[in-house]
Amino acid sequence: MSYLLTLFANNILPIFLAAGAGYVLSTYKKINPRTVSAVAFYVFSPCLIFNLLTTSPINSNEMAKIVAVTVSTVLTLGAIVWLIGTALRIERKLLAAVMIAAMFANAGNYGLSLTFFAFGHDGLAYAGIYFVTTATLINSVGVIIASLGSTDLKGALIGLLKVPSIYAVLLALSANYLNWSLAVPLERTISFLADAAVPTLLILLGIQLHRTQWYRGIQALSLSTGIRLIVSPALALAFSLLFGLQGTAQQAIIAESATPTAVMATVLATEFNIKPAYITAAVFTSTLISPLTITPILALLRA
8 A cells, every 4th residue: 555655646746736836826826728728739738759769768669669559549449438328328429428428548748757757768759659659640530520521621730730740750750760959958959948848738738727617517527437447447458469569668658558548638628618617517527537557557557
């Protein structure tokens, strides 16, 4: 028990304390989360991804395995929720919302911080690949699900092209392949902007949680939360074994897969009007419960 408490205190409690600071600040000050989100999304996160990929020894084979595990896990989660939701006769809009809440993890705000605390810089680099992959999926597959099956492929592609971290990955891969060396001023700028990403994302998480709306559908909340926090990491373990992902890469991807519902899901819910109150409640509920599931998972991963 003392080992689990130590794991919680060292790896998860700092996340909640930092997010709590954002929550308290948002209580007493009128802060627009869109402004903070824009800075993190367009500046800090791309710099973090670029910095991680250009300073960490992740080869193309390992990267391909991480992408394969991530995509397989997310799509399988969607299939599971669709089958259960259809069997339970959950109405169409709510089913789309449950699928989004269960499929997409909070890989940025929560996941990057968690993997950094638990597995260090190397774990953070692997988590960065997971983060970019899920960002791509939520802006493509997520948009399609949120549009309830309408052929909004153009909107999905446009949304995908607006994800700056994808360009950071392409630039980083190009830099690695061509063996580029950045000028010292540019390298140092990217480095200290990257260092600001994780704390900013945690403060943003607290600000966003402060705006949570409550939803009374216990069945739907239980379904998405259970699948998000328990089934997701189990699937990530299974697929990591299937694709031969090992070591710190496997640990980081399983930890990322165990994180609560993505805050980005609330954006889709609002944009497509698919039960936004449910999605925000799913984010809040899964985030509060997550220490109870992530702590033993970290113990199993021997963090």
